[in-house]
Amino acid sequence: xxxxxxxxxxxxxxxxxxxxxxxxxxxxxxxxxxxxxxxxxxxxxxxxxxxxxxxxxxxxxxxxxxxxxxxxxxxxxxxxxxxxxxxxxxxxxxxxxxxxxxxxxxxxxxxxxxxxxxxxxxxxxxxxxxxxxxxxxxxxxxxxxxxxxxxxxxxxxxxxxxxxxxxxxxxxxxxxxxxxxxxxxxxxxxxxxxxxxxxxxxxxxxxxxxxxxxxxxxxxxxxxxxxxxxxxxxxxxxxxxxxxxxxxxxxxxxxxxxxxxxxxxxxxxxxxxxxxxxxxxxxxxxxxxxxxxxxxxxxxxxxxxxxxxxxxxxxxxxxxxxxxxxxxxxxxxxxxxxxxxxxxxxxxxxxxxxxxxxxxx
Numbered sequence: 225x226x227x228x229x230x231x232x233x234x235x236x237x238x239x240x241x242x243x244x245x246x247x248x249x250x251x252x253x254x255x256x257x258x259x260x261x262x263x264x265x266x267x268x269x270x271x272x273x274x275x276x277x278x279x280x281x282x283x284x285x286x287x288x289x290x291x292x293x294x295x296x297x298x299x300x301x302x303x304x305x306x307x308x309x310x311x312x313x314x315x316x317x318x319x320x321x322x323x324x325x326x327x328x329x330x331x332x333x334x335x336x337x338x339x340x341x342x343x344x345x346x347x348x349x350x351x352x353x354x355x356x357x358x359x360x361x362x363x364x365x366x367x368x369x370x371x372x373x374x375x376x377x378x379x380x381x382x383x384x385x386x387x388x389x390x391x392x393x394x395x396x397x398x399x400x401x402x403x404x405x406x407x408x409x410x411x412x413x414x415x416x417x418x419x420x421x422x423x424x425x426x427x428x429x430x431x432x433x434x435x436x437x438x439x440x441x442x443x444x445x446x447x448x449x450x451x452x453x454x455x456x457x458x459x460x461x462x463x464x465x466x467x468x469x470x471x472x473x474x475x476x477x478x479x480x481x482x483x484x485x486x487x488x489x490x491x492x493x494x495x496x497x498x499x500x501x502x503x504x505x506x507x508x509x510x511x512x513x514x515x516x517x518x519x520x521x522x523x524x525x526x527x528x529x530x531x532x533x534x535x536x537x538x539x540x541x542x543x544x545x546x547x548x549x550x551x552x553x554x555x556x557x558x559x560x561x562x563x564x565x566x567x568x569x570x571x572x573x574x575x576x577x578x579x580x581x582x583x584x585x
Contacts, residue, residue: 225443229438229492229501230454237265244272249279249297255358264456276353281316299364302356307369310352314376317345342376349375383523385533386515391427394518400422403517415499419510421476422494426511426527428469430534430552433504433527439493441477446470454555463551535560 245253252275256268263271279294282301289301319337349370356370386394397403398419401412425431435453443452450464467475479494485492485499492501502557507527515525531552541550549560 229440230458233434233438234265235457237269241265241269244269244276247294248275249271249295249301251297251299251302251359251364252355254362255355258358259354264568266456270347271351271354274348274458275355277317277348278352280315285312299359299387303360303365305369307372310349310370310490311375313352314345314349317348341488345450346376349373384525384529386519386522386525386530388537390519390522391533394514395423395427397514397517408513410496415510417472417476417479417521418494418502419514421473422507422510423514423530424469424472425465426530427534429463429465430531430538431463432531432553433507436527437494437502437504437507440491441480441493442491443493444473444477446474461553509552 227506232576242257245464252272259268259271276294277566279297282289282297282305283292284290289297292301294543350532353370356365356368360367360368371444399416401409401416404412416487422436425436431453432455435455438454445451446506447465447469448464452460453463454460480493480495483499485494485495489500494502494507496502496506511525511527515522515529519525535548535552538551539545542548545560546557549557553561
């Protein structure tokens with residue numbers, strides 16, 4: 225039976241996408257229909273957000289469209305967009321201001337500032353390219369000007385992971401709680417076993433945060449030390465874990481089964497203090513809290529960094545990039561290779577050092 229959490233999440237994204245499509249030009253609906261079978265709802269939702277920003281830029285910044293409502297853009301308007309317009313779009317994305325309604329008060333309008341760096345700009349350009357490519361292929365525009373604008377050059381980011389000592393330390397901090405600020409210690413006894421189980425799963429299986437928060441109690445088989453996760457695209461796979469991870473999760477589940485949850489969250493594995501399925505934001509904050517003590521010099525430690533830590537350790541132990549890709553759920557091994565290229569270099573260097581041509585004896 226499909227995991228209801230992931231089914232509900234997909235449905236919510238589809239509903240949100242339909243809402244945004246009503247705020248976009250009509251031709252965008254045709255484009256999204258064309259990519260529906262090859263993209264996930266989350267991907268299409270990201271495209272929709274990106275395209276809305278582009279048309280807002282056209283309305284706010286380009287004299288020929290000044291003040292035009294986004295929904296009123298036509299094929300002819302898209303044909304009027306030039307290569308220079310798209311090049312200037314990158315400058316706009318670096319910093320722009322939007323007036324939005326306050327989520328907490330629908331009568332209040334807030335001014336929010338947005339900043340995109342090279343990765344964010346590249347993604348938004350890629351979304352725009354997809355639309356122009358479709359419109360050109362359909363003969364609705366005479367030229368694909370978006371393809372003439374090169375994507376921003378990306379600078380390699382330093383890959384941050386925890387080393388072996390830091391892995392042990394973050395688990396110790398979560399288990400004991402004595403080094404936490406007093407404001408956190410107040411709730412630590414309520415969350416300690418849960419937090420150790422979550423950290424153990426990230427560090428011991430490389431699970432994604434979205435996969436983790438979606439876990440249900442009946443997804444685990446402790447006789448096999450295995451559990452079912454729902455990966456991107458809704459595919460279910462079985463992952464395995466060590467006895468150490470098994471102990472941490474079972475310790476938590478014994479405690480978890482004594483909690484009376486809110487309606488609709490009865491089968492959720494990881495709960496918040498409010499007795500509902502824990503959110504991704506709560507998990508991110510939990511990891512940040514413990515990492516700031518366990519590895520204070522490594523900033524921005526996130527669940528994804530713990531996933532990278534697992535991948536690093538697995539690759540160091542096995543040297544098998546295909547195994548790492550399979551366990552992490554990467555559809556393309558080149559994605560894995562990109563992240564673990566530095567370790568591949570270490571392996572090649574070690575091979576050279578192990579090759580002895582003349583013995584000293």
